[in-house]
Amino acid sequence: MLWRMWVDEVELELEAGRGGDGCVSFRREKFVEFGGPDGGDGGCGGNILFRASRHLRSLSHLSSIRRIEAGGGASGRPRNRTGRRGKDRILEVPCGTVVREADHGRVLADLFEEGETLVVARGGKGGKGNAAFATPTRRAPRQRGLGQAGERVRVRLEVRLIADVGLVGLPNAGKSTLLSRISAARPRVAPYPFTTRQPELGVVEWKGETFTVADLPGLIEGAHTGKGLGLRFLRHIERTRLLLHLVDGSLPDPERNYRLIRKELEEYPGDTVRKPEMVVITKSDLGFARPRLDAALMEISAVTGEGIESLLDHLIAKLKELPAPEPYPAEGIVVPVSGASPERGAEPIEVEKVEEGIYELKSAAVRRYLEKYDPGDLEGWRRFWRFLERIGAVDELRGAGVRDGETVIVEGREMEYFE
Ligand SMILES: Nc1nc2c(ncn2[C@@H]2O[C@H](COP(=O)(O)OP(=O)(O)OP(=O)(O)O)[C@@H](O)[C@H]2O)c(=O)[nH]1
Numbered sequence: 001m002l003w004r005m006w007v008d009e010v011e012l013e014l015e016a017g018r019g020g021d022g023c024v025s026f027r028r029e030k031f032v033e034f035g036g037p038d039g040g041d042g043g044c045g046g047n048i049l050f051r052a053s054r055h056l057r058s059l060s061h062l063s064s065i066r067r068i069e070a071g072g073g074a075s076g077r078p079r080n081r082t083g084r085r086g087k088d089r090i091l092e093v094p095c096g097t098v099v100r101e102a103d104h105g106r107v108l109a110d111l112f113e114e115g116e117t118l119v120v121a122r123g124g125k126g127g128k129g130n131a132a133f134a135t136p137t138r139r140a141p142r143q144r145g146l147g148q149a150g151e152r153v154r155v156r157l158e159v160r161l162i163a164d165v166g167l168v169g170l171p172n173a174g175k176s177t178l179l180s181r182i183s184a185a186r187p188r189v190a191p192y193p194f195t196t197r198q199p200e201l202g203v204v205e206w207k208g209e210t211f212t213v214a215d216l217p218g219l220i221e222g223a224h225t226g227k228g229l230g231l232r233f234l235r236h237i238e239r240t241r242l243l244l245h246l247v248d249g250s251l252p253d254p255e256r257n258y259r260l261i262r263k264e265l266e267e268y269p270g271d272t273v274r275k276p277e278m279v280v281i282t283k284s285d286l287g288f289a290r291p292r293l294d295a296a297l298m299e300i301s302a303v304t305g306e307g308i309e310s311l312l313d314h315l316i317a318k319l320k321e322l323p324a325p326e327p328y329p330a331e332g333i334v335v336p337v338s339g340a341s342p343e344r345g346a347e348p349i350e351v352e353k354v355e356e357g358i359y360e361l362k363s364a365a366v367r368r369y370l371e372k373y374d375p376g377d378l379e380g381w382r383r384f385w386r387f388l389e390r391i392g393a394v395d396e397l398r399g400a401g402v403r404d405g406e407t408v409i410v411e412g413r414e415m416e417y418f419e
């Protein structure tokens with residue numbers, strides 16, 4: 001079984017559905033020997049759409065896919081019946097996904113807000129049935145239109161997460177610990193560098209205000225030359241309004257460590273380095289005789305909670321002064337937010353029989369789970385199974401007739417089903 005890495009960039013080839021052909025047909029009824037033309041039009045081909053979802057953080061679910069097609073429209077039918085529309089393909093992407101045309105780099109959309117939808121490839125029109133060709137002088141046309149091809153486009157998707165505050169600092173500075181202290185997010189915390197290997201978002205609620213914080217992998221000296229995890233993740237703080245720079249106060253030379261990160265930020269293209277920054281000393285509980293760091297606003301301890309409330313007050317006051325981020329200008333047709341998305345627990349779970357013995361399970365909740373946790377070992381798989389039971393997915397699978405030993409595809413991964 002193959003588990004994918006965290007992915008924030010993919011290229012896809014898209015082909016919308018072909019329209020159905022028009023139909024040639026003539027009415028045949030009792031007592032009407034030569035009826036008029038009654039061939040219906042072909043159905044439109046299905047569209048391909050991208051929709052922003054705040055539940056997703058990455059494009060891992062699309063990373064092994066190269067090509068996506070939408071369904072073709074059905075042909076028209078006698079008695080003026082229009083063919084069925086081709087099935088749309090709706091692909092969910094994280095909020096903050098920039099969709100570009102792969103060849104020209106033109107921005108088609110910056111899907112910023114939950115529910116925003118881009119129609120990225122339109123299905124072809126259906127052909128006209130022969131009924132549409134009838135005129136007073138041509139009563140029995142044998143002509144009909146053919147369905148048009150669907151739009152084809154190659155796109156590049158790139159996630160640039162959107163958050164109010166971006167955490168920066170050396171590895172081990174306490175970024176993830178702080179995030180887990182102030183939000184419900186549970187990033188991994190460990191006493192060694194490079195614990196965080198992918199961005200994590202947390203929502204902070206404080207005194208009736210709400211803001212989001214992005215936790216990133218730590219930077220090290222030489223990150224701009226690709227050392228450590230490099231600068232690759234900095235794109236996820238490009239769209240934050242404020243940098244919160246954490247400096248470990250239990251280490252000897254905070255001034256030097258602070259400068260080092262500033263230097264790496266300077267090397268990053270764009271103006272991330274000029275973003276407003278708040279500097280905070282962490283691990284104040286360790287009670288060191290610390291050298292001063294002039295840039296620091298305050299000291300905090302994510303362990304005892306010292307300074308945390310005051311930090312939140314400062315962050316909220318500062319955020320109020322700063323403008324909200326704006327999406328990139330784009331040329332595609334974006335359908336604005338259409339209704340709220342279903343809440344956790346109330347989301348549809350679909351089980352589809354692909355062929356004999358193979359089923360596909362589709363559920364946004366399951367996808368989010370797999371984005372966050374890697375079942376990895378047997379214990380991990382047991383946990384995953386319990387999760388499936390809890391959300392009712394196991395009942396759905398049973399209902400669809402899945403039996404022991406059969407295959408279930410979940411998010412592109414194959415599982416063998418065993419009760
Ligand atoms: N005593 C004390 N320890 C802390 C505090 N904050 C974090 N730590 C510890 O410091 C270590 C690193 O914390 P993390 O939150 O994982 O650090 P990070 O900055 O996210 O590290 P990376 O993800 O590797 O960049 C862990 O062992 C934490 O328990 C603090 O306020 N006081």
Ligand SMILES: [Mg+2]
Pocket residue numbers: 175176177187188189195196215216217218
């Ligand atoms: Mg971390």
